[in-house]
Amino acid sequence: MVSCNWATTALLALLSVSSAGVHAAPQKYKPDPDQIKEKRQLLATIATDIPFTRIPVTLITIGTIGTLGPTFTRVPTLNTNTLLTLGTLPGTRIPVTLQTLPQYTTSSTLPVYTAPTTSSTLPVYTAPTTSSTLPVYTPPTTPPYGYTTPGTTSSSRTTTSTSSTRTSSSATPIYTPVTGANxxxxxxxxxxxxxxxxxxxxxxxxxxxxxxxxxxxxxxxxxxxxxxxxxxxxxxxxxxxxxxxxxxxxxxxxxxxxxxxxxxxxxxxxxxxxxxxxxxxxxxxxxxxxxxxxxxxxxxxxxxxxxxxxxxxxxxxxxxxxxxxxxxxxxxxxxxxxxxxxxxxxxxxxxxxxxxxxxxxxxxxxxxxxxxxxxxxxxxxxxxxxxxxxxxxxxxxxxxxxxxxxxxxxxxxxxxxxxxxxxxxxxxxxxxxxxxxxxxxxxxxxxxxxxxxxxxxxxxxxxxxxxxxxxxxxxxxxxxxxxxxxxxxxxxxxxxxxxxxxxxxxxxxxxxxxxxxxxxxxxxxxxxxxxxxxxxxxxxxxxxxxxTLYGGGRTIPGTSREWNVRLLIDQAEIPGGYDIYVYGGTRPQDPYADPYGKGYIGSLSSMTMGSPDQYKQSRIRFVDVSLNAYLKEYGYASADPYKITEYIRRDLSYTIIANGKPCYFQDLYTAKYAVYSREVYDGGKDDVLPYYTSDPYYHTNVTEGYPGGIKYLDEILYPVKVDGTREVPWAEVNSTRIQT
Known part of the structure; x- marks a missing residue:
């Protein structure tokens, strides 16, 4: 059974950041997926160790089926165990196919892009011989037409380093300022x-x-x-x-x-x-x-x-x-x-x-x-x-x-x-x-x-x-x-x-x-x-x-709901490069061989630094994958929030590929995903951008019970790093923008 246990095994102690930016393998780290649940009382003391600013987030309870629409009940405080539940979810694993990533072949099922041309081959660019009618540029009257004459610094300082991960230069630097065109x-x-x-x-x-x-x-x-x-x-x-x-x-x-x-x-x-x-x-x-x-x-x-x-x-x-x-x-x-x-x-x-x-x-x-x-x-x-x-x-x-x-x-x-x-x-x-x-x-x-x-x-x-x-x-x-x-x-x-x-x-x-x-x-x-x-x-x-470019034909004033999946991980947990993919609707039969096939919605990508064994500096990375286009494609764009949360709970799936091999949420300590929505007001004016009229609503009923899915808001708002501390990602302060 192939998994990413090698990642958690490699992190046997807390990752540390040295002054050289080199991260040592941990010595005492033992990932425990239930650690957050069992030790939530420790959150009360976090502020004494790592200062952070809490972000106001509103929790909601979805109304029952049969009503004309959902009732959103605001829960006044963040430190609460009240969840957005619609029922108890079984703690089942997300089904995946376990196999290694094969070599791509010409028989790939990915669609082949045909360039927009009447020819069967890609167009060949041929430069014209006619003169341009665009504004005339007057070249400099004296040479050179090349780079700015390099200057030299007055420093003659020489340094040495005994670290195997650093090099030193003792040459007097010669540089050309970066100024662009002149x-x-x-x-x-x-x-x-x-x-x-x-x-x-x-x-x-x-x-x-x-x-x-x-x-x-x-x-x-x-x-x-x-x-x-x-x-x-x-x-x-x-x-x-x-x-x-x-x-x-x-x-x-x-x-x-x-x-x-x-x-x-x-x-x-x-x-x-x-x-x-x-x-x-x-x-x-x-x-x-x-x-x-x-x-x-x-x-x-x-x-x-x-x-x-x-x-x-x-x-x-x-x-x-x-x-x-x-x-x-x-x-x-x-x-x-x-x-x-x-x-x-x-x-x-x-x-x-x-x-x-x-x-x-x-x-x-x-x-x-x-x-x-x-x-x-x-x-x-x-x-x-x-x-x-x-x-x-x-x-x-x-x-x-x-x-x-x-x-x-x-x-x-x-x-x-x-x-x-x-x-x-x-x-x-x-x-x-x-x-x-x-x-x-x-x-x-x-x-x-x-x-x-x-x-x-x-x-x-x-x-x-x-x-x-x-x-x-x-x-x-x-x-x-x-x-x-x-x-x-x-x-x-x-x-x-x-x-x-x-x-x-x-x-x-x-x-x-x-x-x-x-x-x-x-x-x-x-x-x-x-x-x-x-x-x-x-x-x-x-x-x-x-x-005009990215607004999707918006013309009618009003409030709509924006749906997202937030994918989150400490980038130092897995060495090399890895991706967390979100799929919905019709999925690729083998996401490991065809990760961008039918059903691909979005992903969190972490590029390799150059070697599959090299760890990155410990830092929480996250991406918000929009679900609106996916919901529209499958007929849920205008559905009430209850139906939407039920649909995406059943339909969305997640795949992790690390250095070309399958990896799983249950084998990771910091990887999480959450579904949230928020209200956006669009005035329908071309010269005014829409703006948020509510804080995010985190729908924990969609994710609890699944490996990697959040059960408590603290898991996504104050996520755990590989060393057990917590980090507040780049949060949106004062997220409700009032615009007249």
Whole structure:
């Protein structure tokens, strides 16, 4: 019988966080699923050990069958054993099929995505020869057109480290500030829109990205080094002497800084692409042609992939599944010629075996010299499976994206977006680079994916200008091993990125939203054309865009009920990578072989750090999976709460896959799920977002009696970590927003 007992066995003592961010195996930890029930009286003393703020939550009792509607009785206090019960549930296990995850084959039952074209093959992009009619860019009159001249720090300090998990550098750092493009503000566009509406710019983007990908590994602005900032090979990037944690990259996953750190990260690649495009355009010798492509190069910005767009419905952009593209480029004499090149947004090809030799197995194997999605046994790409997996989660994803904009704290918004982001890494990777924190940035689609995360951040800044990063527990990174109780806030350094004056980027430098225009980019929903408008005008415009894109055709004013499943776990309980899936309606026959098949609603994903044996820093992670689209599909959208809770109690099921093998709630200590609903008022106005009019109602009658299902509210509001302490996740304070 295969289970995840190996995870709880490995945690034989309480996980501890060292100053280096390395987590030792526990010595005394003995998971007991009944521990919470038997020792609930200990909650009264928690405040003396770990301070937290209780969140006002209202409990309800559903009315009896036969009435015209349910009666919601508010229970006045949180510390009560009153449950939302509709009857006694037997303590049965959720039936699962026990087998190991097989290799994907071409006989998969997942639907194959066919790109929207009349041809039977994916469309081949061909650059035009006609000049662009978009605004003319005037290039600099003096060279160089490349990077800003590097500066050097005055520090000559040398440090050493005896820790086997750290490295030290004694070289004087040479750095290039991350400033992005150095001309006019242009909008970053959705990649398929860019391909269709500005083919000259798209042509130059492809040529520039190819140049960045083929730049030597030693170039700090090569694709190799920029991707390595995120994770492996765990080396300093333009930083001087210091002690570094070589168990992780610079990225701030699971942190309040998740969205803000990735903004200068994206800007660094955009800077490289912009200057590479200018350099290539200057190689054309015919003046008219050179002017045409210099104009296009000046507009080069990083495009995004909107995985919640109702039109494309989460399918991968067709261009990202196409191995080759046709471009117009300068030949050796500077003449414009048509050529077929390896598509730089399909895959990244490492330059040599030495490029991957610094990675641990299996990432250093010769077949892995190219990035892949859902690779087969021969490391062949099967992006069509990634596309199908993404589409199966579209309905819940678009609702979750919309709900993120209803967040009443920035940290909660960031966590919600990061949770959606995590599931996308899992759905796209399928055993390829995108499923690993250490290697995901090497896949070009990573950058399109994160550009959309940055876009959502900008849109939230525009619609909620009074909300931004607030202090929260810090997460250790390559450049910043953190001891326990360290706090991150808007003034925390965003290593390794420097501003034009040489200082480190901080989140505070990225707020308010109009700071992106100073970085020479915008988005269609936060456009450069609004630079002279007031914040209120931008708020109105962006809110209208949010409602139009993700609001699902909302037009009628009124109050509705939003239904969610909250999945929760201490990410340190299971090493490596794992996913908790929610299914409803028609389920896949074998969820372990086809986790994103029919019936998939949503998931909590935790990417591997690079090794299946590596534990993450202890931290409660959660995701809210929207059930509204699922309820609508099966005819329960307008049903009364009693019928809904009875239906989802009987119908929903959960599957855990850890490092490719089945895992079970009953073998875990911190993994929980809860069903809750809350009322939302929608005024039906395009320029006003809906808002919550009630606190969450946790329907414990749906989950009690099942492994992992909560019985008491404290299990979800003050969840237990692997060391037995409790942590309040990023909660929504003052959750009832009054809006006139």
């Amino acid at each position: 001309n006019t503000c242009y909008n970053r566009l959705k990649i398929d829109v860019l391909q269709r509406t500005d083919p000259d710019q798209f042509n130059m983007l492809l040529l520039a990205w190819q140049k960045v990908q083929t730049s030597p590994d030693s170039d700090p602005f090569s694709h190799y080094q920029l991707s390595g900032i995120h994770g492996a090979p765990y080396i300093p990037w333009q930083m001087g002497p210091g002690s570094y944690d070589t168990n992780r990259g610079y990225c701030t996953h699971g942190s309040a800084l998740f969205t803000t750190w990735h903004r200068p990260y994206l800007l660094a690649l955009e800077q490289a692409l912009f200057h590479a495009a200018i350099s290539i355009a200057n190689q054309f010798t015919v003046p008219a042609v050179r002017t045409q492509y210099l104009n296009a190069a000046g507009r080069v910005r990083l495009p995004y992939w909107d995985w919640s767009d109702p039109v494309s419905q989460s399918y991968l952009p067709p261009i990202t599944m196409q191995p080759t593209v046709t471009v117009t480029r300068p030949d050796g004499s500077g003449n414009a010629v048509s050529a077929s090149i390896a598509n730089p947004v399909f895959a990244y090809n490492f330059l040599s075996l030495s490029s991957v030799s610094v990675f641990p197995a299996p990432w250093n194997a010769p077949p892995r010299l190219s990035t892949r999605r859902y690779p087969d046994g021969s490391w062949g790409d099967r992006s069509y499976l990634a596309s199908s997996s993404m589409q199966s989660g579209f309905s819940g994803r678009v609702t979750s994206t919309y709900n993120a904009f209803l967040s009443t704290t920035y940290n909660l918004f960031s966590n919600r977006v990061e949770s959606i982001h995590d599931s996308i890494h899992g759905a796209v990777g399928g055993g390829g680079q995108m499923g690993s924190v250490a290697y995901s940035a090497y896949d070009p689609i990573f950058w399109l994916h994160h550009c959309n995360v940055d876009r959502l951040m900008a849109m939230f800044q525009a619609t909620s200008p009074g909300l931004f990063v607030t202090p929260a527990s810090a997460v250790g990174t390559f450049a910043r091993p953190v001891p326990p109780n360290t706090i991150d806030d808007a003034n925390s350094d965003l290593f390794p990125f420097r501003r034009a004056d040489g200082s480190w980027y901080k989140s505070v430098h990225l707020n308010p939203v109009n700071t992106i225009w100073g970085m020479r980019y915008g988005y269609p929903e936060v456009p450069c054309s609004y630079q002279t408008r007031t914040p209120a005008e931008l708020d109105t415009f962006t809110t209208n865009q949010v409602n």
